[in-house]
Amino acid sequence: NAGVTQTPKFQVLKTGQSMTLQCAQDMNHNSMYWYRQDPGMGLRLIYYSASEGTTDKGEVPNGYNVSRLNKREFSLRLESAAPSQTSVYFCASSRVTETQYFGPGTRLLVL
C-alpha cells in the first residue's frame, strides 16, 4: 500500500496563476483533510471531507477550493495564487474520526 500520496512534491507559481494539488489514499478511508503548515503558525486545517460527496471548511479556507472526486481522491485548488499561500501543504486521511495518516507534503512557492 502506498498510503497517502501527494502530487506535486514541489511547485513554483507566479501570483495569479492557478493550480491543483492532488491527494490520493489507498486505505479505504472515509475522511480526508487538507492542511497548510507555515513557520511559526503550525498546522492549520483548510478543508476536510468527512465522506465521499461532502466537504467542509476548516480554519483557513479562503482562497482555496476542494473536490472530493471519489473515495480515494481529494484535490485542493488555488484559483489565483497569492504570495500568502506560500506554504507546505499536507493531505491526510482517516477512518471517520480515527488516527490520521499524512502524505509527504507539497512545497508551494508563490512569487
Added chain:
Amino acid sequence: KNEVEQSPQNLTAQEGEFITINCSYSVGISALHWLQQHPGGGIVSLFMLSSGKKKHGRLIATINIQEKHSSLHITASHPRDSAVYICAVRLYNNDMRFGAGTRLTVKP
C-alpha cells in the same frame, strides 16, 4: 490566545532521560492527537486519545478531560526521538486545531 498551547517550545535532553511534553487546550474536544514531525518534514500520528492513557513502546500519552490537559512522555529517550511533537485537538464539528509544536533534541 491559541486554543492549543504546548510546552516547552524547545527541549534538549541527554540520551536515556525521561521526557514530558505538555498540551493544554481551551475548547471542547472529541479527541486529542499527538503527532511527530521528523526533520525531513514527514508527519506521523503517534496517538489518538479521548480519555485515559495509551502506551506504545517507549511512548505514553495521557489526557485529563476535566483539566483540558494532555501529556506525552518518552521513556529512555534516544537521539532518533529528535523531532517536533505536535498536539492537535478535534472539535465536535470535526474541525482541527494544532499546537505550535515542541522541538525535541536528544543528544547522545
